[in-house]
Amino acid sequence: MKLHFILALTVLLTSCNGNSQVKKQATSKENGQEKEFKIQKTKAEWKKELTDAQYYVLREAATENPFTSELLDNKEKGTYVCAACSTPLFKSETKFKSGTGWPSFYQEIEGNVGYDVDYKIGYKRTEEHCATCGGHLGHVFEDGPAPTGLRHCINGVALKFVPEK
Template sequence: MKRMLLMGIALLCISCQGIAQEKKEEKKQFPITKTDAEWKAELTNMQYYVLRRAGTERAFSSELLENKDKGTYVCAACETPLFKSKHKFRSGTGWPSFDREIKGNVAFDVDYNIGYARTEEHCATCGGHLGHVFDDGPKKTTGKRHCINGAALKFVPENE
């Protein structure tokens, strides 16, 4: 009798589907949407990999990492203004880092791609993957570190 009861409980546990394990596949709609083929035709291979496949460029490989000019960093796919140069700082991580975004132009989501929750950043206009935001930025400002792939950005100098 005990054996049957234990088997019944084990079977019940195995057959239960917890909603915490369900992965929701919600497709967010963004103001600019294009087919995969259109994005591939418009972006470089690295831009496509980062922006459309949520890839990560190699650390210290971005030409924007050491850029100290005044201006605005825009989305490489749709040119939405994302970050101001005055909010850029040297984080030592190997990726362009900012302590704040241009409000309303960056969307946030949570990803578990490496086994734990991270706050992922997207362009709010086209949905392109930008990078992640962490709570280890400059304490004197926001305390945030927006760790952004340089391939996801274009730089527009202040005079233009």
């Protein structure tokens, strides 16, 4: 009897499938269809144009180490653009110090940032990507300042800064 109980318990526990075991990750698919971005390039073309760090973050959806971005403490006025395709993504006036170690913004430039669901670390997050080339930027969280309450937590290596003239 004890053996049957242990066997049943083992089957029950091994058949449970929690979120942390689901290996979903954000993809370039919407409704089962591949997303089409205005700028389409092969891996080889992207590798030729981007630094290793940029490629790793923008094309492989990696995360740079916190507090390593040259843009983290930038206080100049201007626009943050996609490092891969120069699409304007964030205005400097929406940047704030979040203390997380990554450049943070409370608002994106509408229409230039796309969103997907990401389960890479075991729970649902909202991934952000460039709406023009599909490059991974970071994630958005609902713990930012007014007026939006959002924190766009962006890999600095995915951005280039264009100073205001």
